Amino acid sequence: MSGPAPDFGWTFYAPLSTLYGPKSTDFFIFSIHMMGVSSILAALNIVVTIFNMRAPGMTWMKLPIFVWGWLVTAFLLLGVMPVLAGCVTMMLMDRHFHTSFFNAAGGGDPVLFQHVFWFFGHPEVYILILPGFGVISEVIPTFSRKSLFGYHAMVYATVMIAVVGFVVWMHHMFTTGAPFVAQLFFMYATMLVAVPTGIKVFNWLATLFKGSITFETPMLFAIGFLIMFTLGGFSGVMLALAPSDYQYRDSYFVVAHFHYVLVSGSLFTIIAAIYYWLPKWTGKMYSERLGQLHFWLSVIGMNVTFLPMHFLGLAGMPRRIPDYPLQFTDFNQICTIGAFIFGLAQLIFLYIILKSCFGKEKTPHHLDNRVWEGAHGLEWTLPSPPPYHTFETPPAV
Amino acid sequence: MSTSFQKHKRLTGLLICGVLFMFGFCYMLVPFYNLVCKQIGYNGKSVRAPAVVAPGMQVDHTRMIDVEFSTTLHGSLPFKFIPLQHHVAIHPGEKKLVYFFAENQTGHEMTVQAIPSITPNDAARYLKKTECFCFTQQHFFKGEKADMPVYFFIDPSVDKNIKEITLSYTLFDASGFEKKQVSLSKGRIDIP
Numbered sequence: 001m002s003g004p005a006p007d008f009g010w011t012f013y014a015p016l017s018t019l020y021g022p023k024s025t026d027f028f029i030f031s032i033h034m035m036g037v038s039s040i041l042a043a044l045n046i047v048v049t050i051f052n053m054r055a056p057g058m059t060w061m062k063l064p065i066f067v068w069g070w071l072v073t074a075f076l077l078l079g080v081m082p083v084l085a086g087c088v089t090m091m092l093m094d095r096h097f098h099t100s101f102f103n104a105a106g107g108g109d110p111v112l113f114q115h116v117f118w119f120f121g122h123p124e125v126y127i128l129i130l131p132g133f134g135v136i137s138e139v140i141p142t143f144s145r146k147s148l149f150g151y152h153a154m155v156y157a158t159v160m161i162a163v164v165g166f167v168v169w170m171h172h173m174f175t176t177g178a179p180f181v182a183q184l185f186f187m188y189a190t191m192l193v194a195v196p197t198g199i200k201v202f203n204w205l206a207t208l209f210k211g212s213i214t215f216e217t218p219m220l221f222a223i224g225f226l227i228m229f230t231l232g233g234f235s236g237v238m239l240a241l242a243p244s245d246y247q248y249r250d251s252y253f254v255v256a257h258f259h260y261v262l263v264s265g266s267l268f269t270i271i272a273a274i275y276y277w278l279p280k281w282t283g284k285m286y287s288e289r290l291g292q293l294h295f296w297l298s299v300i301g302m303n304v305t306f307l308p309m310h311f312l313g314l315a316g317m318p319r320r321i322p323d324y325p326l327q328f329t330d331f332n333q334i335c336t337i338g339a340f341i342f343g344l345a346q347l348i349f350l351y352i353i354l355k356s357c358f359g360k361e362k363t364p365h366h367l368d369n370r371v372w373e374g375a376h377g378l379e380w381t382l383p384s385p386p387p388y389h390t391f392e393t394p395p396a397v
Numbered sequence: 398m399s400t401s402f403q404k405h406k407r408l409t410g411l412l413i414c415g416v417l418f419m420f421g422f423c424y425m426l427v428p429f430y431n432l433v434c435k436q437i438g439y440n441g442k443s444v445r446a447p448a449v450v451a452p453g454m455q456v457d458h459t460r461m462i463d464v465e466f467s468t469t470l471h472g473s474l475p476f477k478f479i480p481l482q483h484h485v486a487i488h489p490g491e492k493k494l495v496y497f498f499a500e501n502q503t504g505h506e507m508t509v510q511a512i513p514s515i516t517p518n519d520a521a522r523y524l525k526k527t528e529c530f531c532f533t534q535q536h537f538f539k540g541e542k543a544d545m546p547v548y549f550f551i552d553p554s555v556d557k558n559i560k561e562i563t564l565s566y567t568l569f570d571a572s573g574f575e576k577k578q579v580s581l582s583k584g585r586i587d588i589p
Binding site for chain 2: 081177
């Protein structure tokens with residue numbers, strides 16, 4: 001097959017991906033279908049397991065908050081992956097079967113693509129972040145040696161984020177010429193997301209309050225998440241305001257915003273989860289000193305990379321350009337240095353994981369079942385690492 | 398065991414129905430989007446079919462609205478496409494006939510489709526056309542030239558703030574999408 005790889009970015013807006021897409025776009029569509037099928041199957045598995053196979057006495061309001069995060073995420077996946085599948089199927093039909101969903105010449109409308117895509121795309125960012133919220137809601141209580149503040153409110157906030165997430169998609173397209181009323185509605189709906197998110201942030205803070213806190217690596221990543229995610233949330237509120245969004249739109253400000261929420265909200269939370277459960281998985285404690293080094297290099301690298309992007313964006317540097325005007329060079333150089341620090345720091349992480357998985361301990365050290373002093377939950381009642389078959393008779397909760 | 402297996406089967410079936418519904422919902426978004434656009438006049442979707450003149454429509458002589466015309470060729474379509482008048486000032490309720498000139502410079506015959514767009518958005522649904530070359534596809538022989546008509550008026554219920562309306566057409570190459578019906582080019586003046 002001749003021609004380049006798909007060259008229209010992850011949002012694959014029509015007509016870039018339909019009329020002007022290279023031949024390889026069909027493989028792109030096929031792989032998205034495969035990915036959709038696998039996501040849907042995994043989500044089915046999670047929902048059915050959580051609904052039907054809970055241990056005796058495990059009522060809904062006793063579920064670990066991490067499991068709640070996953071349950072809501074799985075429902076989001078079931079809700080929006082079929083929409084993405086429909087979207088790429090329309091693309092395929094436009095490309096080969098002579099329809100014109102997105103082609104104005106045949107009576108379609110390219111803006112429709114953006115609506116369908118973001119109807120999937122916005123819940124998708126909550127798919128990325130809700131399991132992370134669940135992780136943080138496990139880590140912070142453990143290292144504060146307190147139970148999670150406001151468990152019920154946390155559960156309802158998670159569900160509310162997911163529900164409101166379905167009616168905010170047009171904030172990605174304020175400048176496509178949307179009618180005034182629609183812009184108002186989507187602006188308010190978007191700002192409404194700040195309410196359940198605020199509930200979560202305040203509950204985490206309240207959990208920390210007067211806790212007996214220690215700063216092991218998972219906790220450091222959790223606190224790093226808390227601070228940087230909140231910063232990203234603030235720039236999110238700025239972007240949610242339709243009038244100011246007209247200025248920030250498609251600038252590096254947006255890039256700074258979503259890296260603050262996603263690097264902290266998705267990446268840092270996953271890293272926190274790995275440090276938190278790695279001793280349980282492998283039966284070997286990681287090196288706390290290396291973990292701390294990894295955290296500090298990551299958090300410095302991340303901020304050096306993405307903080308200047310706010311200023312670049314406000315100064316007018318657009319997104320998705322191959323080159324930028326000369327006056328932006330200095331800040332971009334700072335970003336580059338930060339990115340190298342951030343990237344190289346992950347090699348430490350790789351080393352820590354490999355060592356924990358395959359390393360041999362000179363003096364075998366038996367790891368306690370509970371691993372962390374403040375950890376609660378069924379997994380901490382098992383030996384580390386857990387044997388192949390566990391809970392052959394379901395534990396009563 | 399069999400009861401729990403049935404429980405799983407029922408729930409999985411229910412969820413798969415939900416997934417199929419969402420796939421269908423994605424396609425339902427298409428007519429829904431078109432309906433909403435038609436209501437609000439977005440992307441010229443309200444002006445692609447003849448409008449009906451409301452009985453008893455009064456010409457509002459107290460104010461004038463400047464209607465400007467602009468044209469764009471989609472991509473690198475080798476056509477000449479210009480409005481014969483760049484703007485007209487009319488009273489709301491007053492009917493006006495204007496022409497757009499098009500010339501096929503492609504060197505072969507071609508079917509084209511003009512797609513209208515109106516700004517400001519709040520005025521879009523008040524600009525109404527009883528005839529327009531954009532209602533149908535237009536067929537051009539090699540080197541053919543024509544003046545194509547638009548017969549329109551502005552609904553007198555348009556907001557008082559509206560002083561200017563821009564009607565813009567983009568000409569698309571419609572080859573591959575030719576309609577079966579013979580395109581009615583009502584009022585089109587072919588220029589020899």
